[in-house]
Amino acid sequence: MDRIVVKGGGPLAGRIEISGAKNACLALMPATLLSEEPLTLTNAPRLSDIRTMSVLLESLGAEISTMQDGKVLAMSSHAADNHVADYDIVRKMRASNLVLGPLLARHGHAVVSLPGGCAIGARPMDLHISALEAMGAQIDLRDGYLHAEAKGGLKGADITLRFASVGATENTVMAATLAKGTTILRNAAREPEIVDLVECLRKMGAQIEGEGTATITIEGVDRLHGATHPVVADRIETGTYMLAPAIAGGEVELVGGRMDLLGAFCEKLDACGIELSETGTGLIAKRRNGRVDAVNVVTEVFPGFPTDLQAQMMAVMCTANGVSVLEERIFENRFMHAPELIRMGAHIDVQGGIATVTGVEKLRGAPVMATDLRASVSLILAALAAEGETVVNRVYHLDRGYERVEEKLGAVGARIERVSE
Ligand code: UD1
Numbered sequence: 001m002d003r004i005v006v007k008g009g010g011p012l013a014g015r016i017e018i019s020g021a022k023n024a025c026l027a028l029m030p031a032t033l034l035s036e037e038p039l040t041l042t043n044a045p046r047l048s049d050i051r052t053m054s055v056l057l058e059s060l061g062a063e064i065s066t067m068q069d070g071k072v073l074a075m076s077s078h079a080a081d082n083h084v085a086d087y088d089i090v091r092k093m094r095a096s097n098l099v100l101g102p103l104l105a106r107h108g109h110a111v112v113s114l115p116g117g118c119a120i121g122a123r124p125m126d127l128h129i130s131a132l133e134a135m136g137a138q139i140d141l142r143d144g145y146l147h148a149e150a151k152g153g154l155k156g157a158d159i160t161l162r163f164a165s166v167g168a169t170e171n172t173v174m175a176a177t178l179a180k181g182t183t184i185l186r187n188a189a190r191e192p193e194i195v196d197l198v199e200c201l202r203k204m205g206a207q208i209e210g211e212g213t214a215t216i217t218i219e220g221v222d223r224l225h226g227a228t229h230p231v232v233a234d235r236i237e238t239g240t241y242m243l244a245p246a247i248a249g250g251e252v253e254l255v256g257g258r259m260d261l262l263g264a265f266c267e268k269l270d271a272c273g274i275e276l277s278e279t280g281t282g283l284i285a286k287r288r289n290g291r292v293d294a295v296n297v298v299t300e301v302f303p304g305f306p307t308d309l310q311a312q313m314m315a316v317m318c319t320a321n322g323v324s325v326l327e328e329r330i331f332e333n334r335f336m337h338a339p340e341l342i343r344m345g346a347h348i349d350v351q352g353g354i355a356t357v358t359g360v361e362k363l364r365g366a367p368v369m370a371t372d373l374r375a376s377v378s379l380i381l382a383a384l385a386a387e388g389e390t391v392v393n394r395v396y397h398l399d400r401g402y403e404r405v406e407e408k409l410g411a412v413g414a415r416i417e418r419v420s421e
Helices: 022-034 048-059 094-107 126-134 166-177 192-203 235-248 264-272 307-317 337-343 373-384 396-401 405-410
Strands: 003-007 012-017 039-042 063-067 072-076 109-113 138-142 145-149 158-160 182-186 207-209 215-219 227-230 250-255 274-278 282-287 323-327 347-351 354-358 367-369 389-393 415-419
Touching: 003 373, 012 235, 012 405, 022 039, 022 048, 022 072, 022 094, 022 166, 022 192, 022 235, 048 063, 048 072, 048 094, 048 396, 094 109, 094 126, 094 145, 094 166, 126 138, 126 158, 126 166, 166 182, 166 192, 166 207, 166 215, 192 207, 192 227, 235 250, 235 264, 235 274, 235 282, 235 307, 235 373, 235 405, 264 274, 264 307, 307 323, 307 337, 307 354, 307 373, 337 347, 337 367, 337 373, 373 389, 373 396, 373 405, 405 415
Parallel strands: 012 250, 039 227, 158 182, 367 389
Antiparallel strands: 003 389, 003 415, 039 072, 063 072, 109 145, 138 145, 182 215, 207 215, 250 282, 274 282, 323 354, 347 354
């Protein structure tokens, strides 16, 4: 298994190219099941989660070929005739559940394994299920699989989500594109990945309005056609690399990075001493003075502070001036990085969903363990400015969501390498 070895060092300088968004791509790929015609995604990130989704879609009968070293995914579902998403694939990645809505819309029935718990919390699927049930599906849980059936096809419905779940919004919108009649989805998620999905579905002929707001209206159509769509820039990768100069000092340009996708995150960065400026091709993040100032953070749905940047922000707060309080409101167990950061000399006290971080002047390198995707990159950020060497183990988590992290950070002067065993 690979490890990442980081030697703490001085200020960073240079450019990093931002990839297409993993989470947008994972929602866009299942949309291929909604049409007999080809769907081509450009600007796809080269990540193991994307390969897992490809394996899942191929198991359902889709044909996928990659071009431009994996940046282009050409998909065709004209012969996709399997409606069973197997546990062996689904258990590897929760986003596999995004085939449920498209399969149901295409075949009128679907059997999809429940993904099971994951490290950051229970993450049930009740919101996906109740939305599809409102559209006329009957869904039962048997042998660990959701068996869904919509006799006579799905029908438009007026649905209010109890919580603005990203995945439930994506599944419902995709299913509604081919349902009979109008679906109104209230308290829908507003994340940029939803907007990207809707833009692609519209190119495929779907009739949708209101994406990016809390109410999305979908007028069902008889069929969708082929399209080509570029995956939106990864806002979480952008935010992660914006934090690199916050902890190590210096200035980095994020080519393709977009501040408008980051909502409250940019305001927090400004408040703690990071200067952000837009360029014609991306943005520049620069640390104004020495250590950043402590700020408090509450994770919220978009445009609030993203839960997917909480671990990275905690790493930065470990060496900030003062005390910061980070409150995690989206997932119940998303502080596994705290004990690892403590091993590097951080002062963190976790009580339930609240972590209090007292900034120290320096962290020290240590062997640490990646526990999930965002936790692993937070340890790399912490290591950038730590004294000595940090070895991050279990980097397969990192490879799920960060494309060539060692090359990207290496290009701005970080002393980082991947070591294969
Ligand atoms: C997506 C992102 C993930 C991000 C999260 C929140 C993808 C592939 N993943 O995950 O990176 O951290 O949004 O921004 O896009 N919930 C329920 N019942 C449900 C569904 C969700 O209770 O049926 C709860 C979850 O347990 C969690 C919260 O709602 O506490 C948010 O989950 P959700 O927005 O659905 O996240 P995902 O779509 O799984």
